[in-house]
Amino acid sequence: MNVFRLTGDLSHLAAIIILLLKIWKSRSCAGISGKSQILFAVVFTTRYLDLLTSFISLYNTSMKLIYIGCAYATVYLIYVKFRATYDGNHDSFRVEFLVVPVGGLAVLINHNFSLMEILWTFSIYLESVAILPQLFMISKTGEAETITTHYLFCLGLYRALYLLNWIWRYYFEGFLDMIAIFAGLVQTVLYCDFFYLYVTKGGKDRKKVMLP
């Protein structure tokens, strides 16, 4: 565990909590892509199956349980509790165009051809593109609430910090996982355009951030 890993995990946790609280407090999931949130629930479920087979640490187990729990709670709020506020018409990204190629890639390129390893690889690849329905939705409506941009910033920052963590681990532990690094790079690059807008147009007294 190094400082980049820890701050990355905390940034990820902050993003998840921010989104849950935003929906809960406003009693609305307007502007939030339910499809992205379902993909994240699938990502956590397929990645953390090792909860059943191995114990790493109390930190590891509890964070995994919190991530999974919050992901399903978010999906529940969007599709059940506040379903009336869900903007399905604007959430029109075709997720099969992500899930099918990502599934094929996980079968082809993985560390070990076993069910658990393929599911883990699938979750890594899927996470890298899971935000696309959300970004697509924002580009379609042309705006995002400030709190939604904070969510996206924390979520993007998390993977960028993990990249620094992997550089650290390469230098100090000689550890290099090309699958995670490749997917992490793709994931971070997808947020770059958003990072730029967040820094230049966010904050101040703007209520909303417009995206092209």
Next chain:
Amino acid sequence: CHRTRAKDEL
């Protein structure tokens, strides 16, 4: 390059 993943990462 390791043919494995970091099992401690989230």
